[in-house]
Amino acid sequence: MTTAASTIRQLPAPPGRLTRPALFLDMDGVLAPLAETPDAVVPDARRTAVLRALAQRLNGRLAIISGRTLAEIDRIAESAAASASGVHGLERRRADGSLDRAAADPAVRDAVAAFQDFARTRPGIIVEDKAVSASLHYRQAQGEAEAVGALAERLADETGLTLQPGNLVVELKTPGTDKGTALAAFMAEAPFKGAMPVMLGDDLTDEDGFRAAEALGGFGVLVGPPRATAARHGLPDVDAVLAWLDAVEETP
Template identity: 65%
Template sequence: MPSASGAIAPRLPKPPVALRKAALFLDLDGVLAPLAPTPDAVGPDVRRTDVLTRLTERLQGRVAIVSGRTLREIDRISDGAARAASGVHGLQRRREDGSLVQRTPDPAVRRAVAAFDAFAAARPGVLVEDKELSAGLHYRQAPDVSGEALILAASLAEETGLALQPGAMVLELKTPGADKGAALSAFMAEAPFQGGVPVMVGDDLTDEHGFEAAERLGGFGVLVGPERATAARYRLEGVNAVLDWLDGIAEVPA
């Protein structure tokens, strides 16, 4: 498996619990919350909220959720436990102090939503997610349409200039100009993250930009889920393993 340096890496070990001045950047779906058949099937969880609250206090605010979901959805699912967060793959960003940075939606997103709606109307189980800054086509409940969905999304990306972002059983066309790596880098230039060691935890291809940015800035990435080619240096098995690991960090004396 290629490592961040491009060399063939051994099986990835678990990340350490004792981290010096860690700055944690956590994906949501598949990392802090289990993957679900539909986006709205994921909701708040008592343990997740507790771990995030204690972790944020332990790390003096150096915790951010970095997700493809909108900030509104991040807040709903995390029960407001994440003060710093980035949504829609870096296109929305809320600093730890609550101030917001957001890109202007590309007008072509409306065209993508309309095309996805027409595609989904004829294919039961396909769902469209309108995030204003992007359009998502979910086919977890209709995996047989994956080829058709990719052809449609790639064609729209070429015609409109929207950025095509593949994910786990979802294709997203988004306003160009940002990704999770850019969001991580922006957080690291600001308080309270500045001077910390960035750690990006993610499960999907969308998280590779974050892994690369963390490595470039002196930290590392943690892949969640099965082994695959990745820029991450460590790996955890799944959501429960992530919460156990974060719980351990929260308990380490400052």
């Protein structure tokens, strides 16, 4: 009997030759290993070199789409990607350098304050204020998972903010965008327009990107352990991602 889990485990690696691809890459868990704290992820010479070479090979059809802010994306990737989207689509920089930034929902300030109150008496809990969203990281306090989830759900109900669960993090964000809307916006513009979108992600937040890529004639690539996913291909870890990005070629 074939189970869902066994089907997911058998996801094939993405092909090494693609017809006019446009690559959309998550940061944490895809381009960079997951770390205990957000600021523990630092630039890496290999990653930067791979991204710069890839952007050149694909004539700029490369974008990083992350839950991190644009400033954090640029810090970690050393500005190797001209096109980037931060905070699940709430910030987006086009290839020409122009920016789209959503106005922050005022309720984000309430979420930040509530998260800070929660973290004050719980060692290992980290609050991240992204202006348009608030994140509560509990990687170093996994015993608080139930309390973190309950708090986030209550605040989402009270404020109308969008609850975005992630890998040992919850985020309350200004409504209106996700990684899928960011990918679709890029695909409507040069240099991505008319290309085949390929989204690489590891987290539940990347499923919107996988679905958007599929809808636009491309596919998703799940990085990491098997799970239910809209992705059609898989890679085991960050090293495999970088090796594939370094080798992938555009067919004539």
